[in-house]
Amino acid sequence: MSTTTDAANGDSPAPGHPADDDEGAGPPFVLQRRWRALLLASVAACAACGLIYELALLTLSTSLAGGGIVATSLIVAGYVAALGAGALLVKPLLHRAAITFVTVETLLALVGGLSATALYLTFAYFDSSLWVLVFATALIGSLVGAEVPLLMTLLQQGRTAEATDSGRILANLNAADYLGALLGGLAWPFILLPALGMIRGAAVTGMVNLVAAAVLALFLLRHLLSRRALMLSLLLLAAAAAVLITLLVGSRHIETTARQALYADPIIAYERSDYQEIVVTQRGNDTRLYLDGGLQFSTRDEYRYTESLVYPALQADTRSVLILGGGDGLAARELLRVPSVEHIVQVELDPEVLELARTTLSGINDDSLADPRVQVIVDDAMSWLRQDHPAIPDDGFDAVLIDLPDPDTPQLGRLYSTEFYGLAARVLAPDGRMVVQSGSPYFTTDAYWRTVSSVSAAGLAVTPYHVYVPTFGGWGFTLASHGDTPPAATLPPRLPDLRFLDQQVLDAAVVFPDDMGPRNLEPSTLAHPRVVEDMRHGYR
Incomplete structure (x- = not known):
């Protein structure tokens, strides 16, 4: 039986592989049995984050612009198409799979973590966020689509695999990927959105994405990365984390400032319920109630x-x-x-x-x-x-x-x-x-x-x-x-x-x-x- 089966399911080391400027020349990539669960958990976490980013964009676009069947269908279809595009676009980089994977996850965490904020700010100050929604959907989908080809390459690097062995590896990756998507789909409406809201929920998801990427880099990819490449990867992850932490610290001020820009009168009450955004404004004797940005009444009339x-x-x-x-x-x-x-x-x-x-x-x-x-x-x-x-x-x-x-x-x-x-x-x-x-x-x-x-x-x-x-x-x-x-x-x-x-x-x-x-x-x-x-x- 080929050693790839052991790499995907068990314990045997594989032959070495050529080194280049980014991929290390050290020991061959060894996925021992004790690391298998860690790899699949990290894959599931990354998949969950990718889906949460898209759900956050869908939720916020519906809240800001009303959404609808057509808008939702276009966003979902665009995301799925971007998954395929990402898988194709990453092909020229598969010979440097390790450093590319870390870079992809870093970019995904940054783009996904900042996307809700960008969407909200452009809507508040420019009265349109469609181009941000389209760009973020395409970029997030492309980055998520690049993950599986890169992981498949990493798992099989330096090995000769039989068809059934490749099938087992792909089955494991797909199972972890789909399970992660399920967990992300449940976490967004039941945990992240109610507890943190859309902007902070997306930013926290970005942090989870970075942690998963760091775990993969430190424990599983270090044998495939040169010392310089490993340090560069960790610096990229740390810089992305610093950006998201800054967003989390200032998120309430950003959200409050942007929200006020949407309304002519001062906001005196705000609540994000499970169903809608509720805003009450007041100027003099005129009190107004808005639900998802739509005026419900003014005390003037x-x-x-x-x-x-x-x-x-x-x-x-x-x-x-x-x-x-x-x-x-x-x-x-x-x-x-x-x-x-x-x-x-x-x-x-x-x-x-x-x-x-x-x-x-x-x-x-x-x-x-x-x-x-x-x-x-x-x-x-x-x-x-x-x-x-x-x-x-x-x-x-x-x-x-x-x-x-x-x-x-x-x-x-x-x-x-x-x-x-x-x-x-x-x-x-x-x-x-x-x-x-x-x-x-x-x-x-x-x-x-x-x-x-x-x-x-x-x-x-x-x-x-x-x-x-x-x-x-x-x-x-x-x-x-x-x-x-x-x-x-x-x-x-x-x-x-x-x-x-x-x-x-x-x-x-x-x-x-x-x-x-x-x-x-x-x-x-x-x-x-x-x-x-x-x-x-x-x-x-």
């Missing part, structure tokens, strides 16, 4: 939006109301002003938004979520609607308010589907009313009328209407009810004093000018989320 969302859904005897979304507590604030309302169920996915509503925003929402009439449930709206929940009245809710962010991602798009509105209709009382925030009929005309069509396709009669909210522009809603007759856009009697909405305003709200008038569009469904495509086409 949020009453226009909130009154238009809430009151058309109410009737004289409305007692129970379901709010899906609306975690800022503003819709609940308005409902608590209505004497007939006895019970409100608030379903919100993100507990960090609710915590912000109870603290920083409590003065704006009149501490509505602390009222005993409000039952707060932390859950995904669609998942909750599919349950037989005790909070649902036997005859359904008298009113349902759907106040969710715009459907610019597939995750949000499912909450604008006909199936979702069908689930909401099931918990609506026979004579109840539902209002859906539906986006801008002017700036995103197709998305607005697509939402109207999707609600209608769920078997509900609909009445579209729109109002003017200065910070948003023209904004639209969909009023819906059971039956075949569209519900009349009317306000209930005995309303509290309102700042914007009255019956005359609501009568005008159902009239649409020609440039944003009704469109007959196919509904958005789970199988075909057309509304996400509408949003992807951008704003008029």
